[in-house]
Amino acid sequence: MKNTYFTPGPAELYPTFQQHIQTAFDKQLGSISHRSQAFRDIYKFTDEQLRTLLNIPKTHAIFFTGSASEVWERLLFNCVEHESFHLVNGSFSQKFYDYAGSLRKFAHKLEKPFGEGFDAADIEVPEYAELVCMTHNETSSGVQMRVADMHKLKKKYPKKLFCVDMVSSAPYPDLDYTLIDSAFFSVQKAFGMPAGLGVWIANQACLEKATRLQQYENLTIGAHHTLPTLWKHYKDFETPATPNVLYIYALGKIAEDFNKIGVGTIRKQTEEKAKMVYKFLEDSDLYSPFVKEERHRSQTVIVADTKKPSAEIIAEAKTAGMVIGSGYGAQKNSQIRIANFPATSAEQVQNLINYLSNSR
Amino acid sequence: MKNTYFTPGPAELYPTFQQHIQTAFDKQLGSISHRSQAFRDIYKFTDEQLRTLLNIPKTHAIFFTGSASEVWERLLFNCVEHESFHLVNGSFSQKFYDYAGSLRKFAHKLEKPFGEGFDAADIEVPEYAELVCMTHNETSSGVQMRVADMHKLKKKYPKKLFCVDMVSSAPYPDLDYTLIDSAFFSVQKAFGMPAGLGVWIANQACLEKATRLQQYENLTIGAHHTLPTLWKHYKDFETPATPNVLYIYALGKIAEDFNKIGVGTIRKQTEEKAKMVYKFLEDSDLYSPFVKEERHRSQTVIVADTKKPSAEIIAEAKTAGMVIGSGYGAQKNSQIRIANFPATSAEQVQNLINYLSNSR
Known part of the structure; x- marks a missing residue:
């Protein structure tokens, strides 16, 4: 698997x-x-x-x-x-x-x-x-x-x-x-x-x-x-x-x-998937988008502050077959980073969101 | 093939x-x-x-x-x-x-x-x-x-x-x-x-x-x-x-x-294969080793002067499934280069020699 x-x-x-x-x-x-x-x-x-x-x-x-x-x-x-x-x-x-x-x-x-x-x-x-x-x-x-x-x-x-x-x-x-x-x-x-x-x-x-x-x-x-x-x-x-x-x-x-596929479609798909993730982060009690200004939020690398240590979240997600990135440098254990590249489909992004929504 | x-x-x-x-x-x-x-x-x-x-x-x-x-x-x-x-x-x-x-x-x-x-x-x-x-x-x-x-x-x-x-x-x-x-x-x-x-x-x-x-x-x-x-x-x-x-x-x-395999064996195999090629070149009417001093002859990249344009030799050998290198720079069409790396076996080297021996 x-x-x-x-x-x-x-x-x-x-x-x-x-x-x-x-x-x-x-x-x-x-x-x-x-x-x-x-x-x-x-x-x-x-x-x-x-x-x-x-x-x-x-x-x-x-x-x-x-x-x-x-x-x-x-x-x-x-x-x-x-x-x-x-x-x-x-x-x-x-x-x-x-x-x-x-x-x-x-x-x-x-x-x-x-x-x-x-x-x-x-x-x-x-x-x-x-x-x-x-x-x-x-x-x-x-x-x-x-x-x-x-x-x-x-x-x-x-x-x-x-x-x-x-x-x-x-x-x-x-x-x-x-x-x-x-x-x-x-x-x-x-x-x-x-x-x-x-x-x-x-x-x-x-x-x-x-x-x-x-x-x-x-x-x-x-x-x-x-x-x-x-x-x-x-x-x-x-x-x-x-x-x-x-x-x-x-x-x-x-x-x-x-x-x-067409670069226009790829860009649109990227924005739609990013929107799904940011919406989830905003609605969540456990996560929040790190970047406050919407116009500066990356569409391809989404960073979230986490309530609990991110190492635990990352370890749990891995048991479900989903590998997410840790925070960078000093943020290693207080943030996660979620890549939103063309290789991951809207369905896979939805699966990740579902998993994160259901785990405490 | x-x-x-x-x-x-x-x-x-x-x-x-x-x-x-x-x-x-x-x-x-x-x-x-x-x-x-x-x-x-x-x-x-x-x-x-x-x-x-x-x-x-x-x-x-x-x-x-x-x-x-x-x-x-x-x-x-x-x-x-x-x-x-x-x-x-x-x-x-x-x-x-x-x-x-x-x-x-x-x-x-x-x-x-x-x-x-x-x-x-x-x-x-x-x-x-x-x-x-x-x-x-x-x-x-x-x-x-x-x-x-x-x-x-x-x-x-x-x-x-x-x-x-x-x-x-x-x-x-x-x-x-x-x-x-x-x-x-x-x-x-x-x-x-x-x-x-x-x-x-x-x-x-x-x-x-x-x-x-x-x-x-x-x-x-x-x-x-x-x-x-x-x-x-x-x-x-x-x-x-x-x-x-x-x-x-x-x-x-x-x-x-x-x-x-052992690096000693690989080095010995390299020398044996090189010897086969150099011997062929020395005995041949159509090819001769480019490097005159034996102690300076490469064991891994063997260069030969060719009687006929090397582009012809290379094109012919390719039809038999063997790709050999051209001469470098100014020697492009008067020399061939034969690599003698671990990836090619003594049998493959012998096949190349046989082919070159039989083609005119």
Whole structure:
């Protein structure tokens, strides 16, 4: 009897994933050369499916890394000469900020308490900040930033580069890539795959910045997975080093599965399932939504305060075959986190709600 | 009908790989948290199996990255303040050298022509070089450096850090880790897995150097996968970011499979199969071993000059279900490369030899 994972990543695998991997084995894709036409066709297919799904224009390229955390580093190396600016309201946006310090960049931050979110009106970007780092969905606290606010901010500061961490929400956020220079995610969240692949979307402006820093400022932009090298190989649908071919293939097939359903439908289903969970939390005596402002409540990672120690709730739910996430960091034992990704159906979410309603 | 891959990586999958992945699916390892005991047990198991296989002492830790190319960058960031020294005799050792330049390190190189190898007696390490970068098996040219020469060199320069790129040969080289500070490989070569995971072995001396550079020299050693962060998490068998859990699991199981056979037997089988191929090449009118000096001939990636265009040979062999590698770079159409990894049996190698003997 298999468990259903409502954890915020690694998460429940998408129902088709295992079949896609089986097909990959049947085609011996684990052995093909990454300099072969067979691989270039896979990269091209995944690129096309992601473009359709996320509405990515031709100005932007799509690259693969080992993880989304790696993309934090690559973005800062390639797009920041001196100063970056970070909206920080949880552990992951804080880590992105910390990476800038480790790279000896001057990192500014605007900080909000854990559980609170950002609106465009709150934000003033420092004059010399080159890259504005926003987190669409803060996985640690279940807070989202509305896409409209991100777009508004870029319109206010059109000359700065804007990037979006959508690790635990893509394909939910409907970003306007004429306003967003770069965005990234990892596959072990809403795409329902095992961990081991990061996806980095970046435009010409990012590439130009990286090229300038490397060629004219004599700065290091790193050596592995630099934007100029990634882009050069991308033109032929190749990668600079041997990539995770099997997962790139599976990601393309899952994106295709999503496209068959339609991203509009997936987003609507996500909102409907989130509504079910938030309603349950609001009506419950034992749980309450952690994020107070409705507009900042994540649609994909729902965080609840618990009356009793959350470790007990998690242990009990597991006996019923449902795995839910603990609170993050200091909230480990006073909160639960419920992932709401496409891999879990409305019926499965209802089962979880029924279980939590009936257990004391 | 499946092909047999004699390509030097990605390569033929090890016969047990698919079963290990099936077991991982049955156990839902694609969904488990990388902060759970279940994951820590997997990391610990893989660590133990690799230690047994490669005879790695407790002074060294074992880390996971996205690829071995990533390790080139991490090693240079973490272990070089100013100067590195590289033995360059092919495309991959050259890339390692190039990475140092991209990181704005002062990189020395001792270069040999494509197809030639290094002996300890040839080598003088520049006075201020901090890290000596050696390639055990140059995948592009089929040249190996003997382990005894590596050890001799370290004894001559005991104060410098020594690292070994064994990407396309591990577990074949029997390194003495009292003399080798760091070594690394990727899983899509002799371990018979799909690409997507790099393995980095490093000792306390590397860690101390990285800590000093970061804390006292105020240098950047990168932000993602720095040695101090990797090591801190390693103590609990965790990783700083979400790793490729499934592949770490499979690597541990394949290392266990190798240990059941015994690394001595695997090394002996490798040498016997290599001998078969080299003998065939020497006796043939149509092929000849590219590497002239026997002591420099790779046991795991065998390169042959071909009389007729190698593209024709490769296309013909493919019709018989055998995939062999082309020459690298400029040698693309005048050479073939035959991988000799544990995944292909003596019988399969004999079949390839028979086929090549009978085709004109």
